[in-house]
Amino acid sequence: MGDSRMKVLMTTDTVGGVWTYSVELCRALIEHGVEVHLAAMGAWPSKAQQEEASRLPNVILYKSDYKLEWMQDPWEDVEKAHKWITSIYQTIHPDLVHFNNYAHIENFWSCPVVTVFHSCVQTWWQAVKGTEAPASWSRYTGIVKDSLNASDVVVSPTESLLKNAIRIHDISSHTEVIHNGRDINFSEDREKENIILCMGRIWDEAKNLKALSGIAKNLPWPVYIAGSNVNPGTGEKVEIENVHFLGELSSEEAKNLMERAAIFASPTKYEPFGLAILEAAKAGCALALSNIDTLIELWGTTAAFFNPENPEETEKKILELIEDEEHRNRMVQKSREKSKDYNLEKMGAEYASLYKRLIVSRKTDLNRLSPSL
Template identity: 35%
Template sequence: MSVSTRGASSLRVLMTADAVGGVWQYALDVAEGLRAYGVETTLAVFGPAPSNDQIKRAKAAAIDLITTDLPLDWTAERPREVEEAGRAIARISAQIKPDIVHLNSPALAASGQHDCPIVAVCHSCVATWWEAVRGGSLPEEFVWRANLMHQGYHVADKLLAPTAAFANATARTYNLAAAPAVVRNGRRVMPAGEPVSRDIFAFTAGRLWDDGKNFVTIDRSAERLSFPVLAAGPLKGPNGTQVEARHAISLGRLSDDDIARYLSAQPIFVSVAKYEPFGLAALEAAQAGCALILSDIPTFRELWDGEAVFVAPDDDQALAQAIEHLAADEATRRQMGEAAKKRAAAYSVEAMSAGVLETYRSLLPSRFELISLKGAAA
């Protein structure tokens, strides 16, 4: 473990993350954004180890990494694994003595004791996922996970969520006295790079194996199209779940730079997720000026209403028609891409980091007053 020396007026944060999906991108972006405010972040990684390109990206952002080799809460096989992971993060906290513990997996708060405030971010959870994707009573293997999440939510000093829709769903599901505060996710604008040399195509990206992403509908729609649908992301997840690409063209997992090359060609971006608390892939596509076709779910409506085409999540025929319509109308496609890009500017790393910092400030008013005084004296 490498830990940088704390400056006289800096704030130290211990943050958790995983290298599997959007939480990794969120953690790196918010940590890098907070550096502008003198915040030093140590990132404790759970689940599979980061790839070489992910490690390179973290080093470039001057973020200290700790690989824990501990399971993710949603891949653990029994409660004690998550509880031990919570105690492990508490031991790391006792060692580096942060001012704030920032948990991107709130269940870790259920068993660990910390000597500083805990900020927990409601990125997703099995209970809200099940409600959106399956419906009905939770299966037994999800009940204990939801219970640990419930405990973590009530232990944390402050809860954040990336959209109001998901904040309200979380409050309802876990019987919270108040909904989590909303700090919308941001994403650094990826360098465009050299665009891929292709004619018109549709594009999707994410954890394709996750049923919540509903890749099967995109794959079915691809059979109806006169041009290809390219899909970036793994088809098999760390929990053993997998999906097939029968008609779409699977690109596998791509680095940020490679995804940027595809988005630079301004394809029609498609996501018909049934469960998407925010949707960083849609944001990346919008930043690149892509026209968006999205599932008509509350979070996407909240973020992109008026700037995207919306379709019912399971209607592959309507999806194919929407894609073909945009493909045949270049003027509308470009107009929609510009509108999405303009909306995306509101979901910046700077805005996200400022919102997270304000949360820290609310929990450490005396510490921030001291930092301000030191800064003024300097």
Template identity: 40%
Template sequence: MTIRFPEPPLGSGAPRRVLMTADAVGGIWDYALELAGGLSRRGVRITLAVMGREPSPAQRSKAVAIPGLDLHHGDFRLEWMEEPEDDLRRAGDWLLELAERTAPDMVHLNGYTHAALPWGLPVLVVAHSCVLSWWQAVHQTAAPVGWQPYASRVAAGLAAADQVVAPTQAMLDALEVHYGPRPRSQVIWNGRDAGTWHGRTGLHQPGSRRGIVSVGRIWDEAKNIRALDGVAPSLEWPVAVAGSWERPDGSGEPPANLRCHGVVPPDALARIYGDAAIFALPARYEPFGLSVLEAALSGCALVLGDLPSLRELWTGAAVFVPPDDHEALTRELKRLIGQPAHLGTLSLAARHRARSYGTERMVARYLNVYADLLDVPQTVPLHREVAAVPLGS
């Protein structure tokens, strides 16, 4: 049963229209549509400005099906890509022109750089991840000096934001380590709809589900799905993965020992989760993990990388393994396979915890943040001082 929170009419402090940015590459797209759908049900219209790769036909169809959502695409490099400075400037002009045409009440950025534009509106920045914290987690060392222009742009954007939100305290802590204290910040958990992600009937009957699944970009060292590929031959159950093994530049190779579904639409992904008993993601870096939440809602037991963010969310409802300890990963997966009662208990705990991270709770928290920002008088552009900071500095 999906819990539905009451939806009161919008008060004077709530926005009527929000300009939101996104990209169509990873989890930010799913997050943006989940949030936009919830906001739409509350009467908020969304102008969704997508940069980077153009949304696929399936992505576009899902977006335009949300009442009150206007989808716009700009073919600009994203801020973490190579030599993005010219594209970031052009994207900034495009976003300001879009704001002038659509007249939003506030701006919700799922990135950093463009918070430093002279919006003259309240600006919220949501910190989903960042290159410096990714690099530190994956390589156990600071990012090379070549990432300094990126770091400067991120720092300028964070400083310009009227509020910063992150999906976990661990991500907020990472921002403080790499960019300094964030006095105007808070945590809002991401959410998924329990009505969309659910397991098959007979969920907890011993032997009713077999198999191990993982979801994510196979080429991404942060997801560490290659670790599963390494241990799969020693396991009794088959191991499958949904996600692309091909890097954006076309390089990469498929896993040797995993059944690879490739990139699949949500309905097919829901079936893949629903047929598996265990979801394994020995990640080295994961600021939240929407795939973990989807799998937990689907009734999978969780075996996760031992990270502060994942412990923050799933302590007591998951098994944790050091990301690069293949022996520990093998041992825990074999233990769950061989102990059906323990597997069932863990899957129930994960599903119960997952219901804490619902869409409506996420939407309500964001509406509170929006209302607080709109209570601030906007008599002059808020970012006049930082607007002069070159985006490529």
């Protein structure tokens, strides 16, 4: 590649944690000389999102409101988005394409393709419902499988999620685990308040935030929930009793709240990684988490784990953190130290290394086929 910058076409969505992941990865890739053409779908990027992207010197943002493949009746939009992404590809001629969703790979593309398996309906359904997704999702499932197997490499943020993806989608592509990273400067001197904080899409059944409604009235500390309560796929609104609902917060508001909260609770039934949990650990919150494989893999002995299907156990674990300040402070120190493993420098270096290996390998293969090139 000489002295030229590496050019990557990357997709993202604007309605969940993939946006935060994408922006943070773009930030981490600055020092590696990577220029990112970021194609956003799902909903038109908010003013805050557009400003966030504009502050990154290595990012060119392409905006759309095309539905994602998991949304209700998406297929007309998916086809339009496919043509849109292909036109961007043909205009910029990237060195590599990095997908954070599915359905848009073309076999005539000459550059390597990385697809990150953040989540899918089938892994969600099996974790939350305990069974396979119904037949109405068969078209979606087929597209996910085809996209993963058409990729040069499939990346996952955790080993546990990757194992499920391989099992469900019979992935034959090369796979790698690259942990997500997040770097935020939280104050370590700010006095904590007797607050239990939860963050997530309330409409997402997997987040299981309704489980807090039943136990919140038995806890001596108030429970605050931040996040959207309107399903973007259906427009339906979800309400929860016995908690203080804060709605969607700006990044600065969320940062302020995490600095204040003594405990961060996540009763989720399905969590591929959990950027909010990582932020809470960095902010010095004691973690009370579901005992699901991905979170145990990431946080080990640094969190208080409970069965998200068992309200009594959930309440007991949170009460232990509330009532024993010494224990709570020990857990804070352990999780804050563990959070240092999931940083931007490491994530950026691992992705940049992967990109370079794939690009060099593709050029080597082309030279082998056509020595005169």
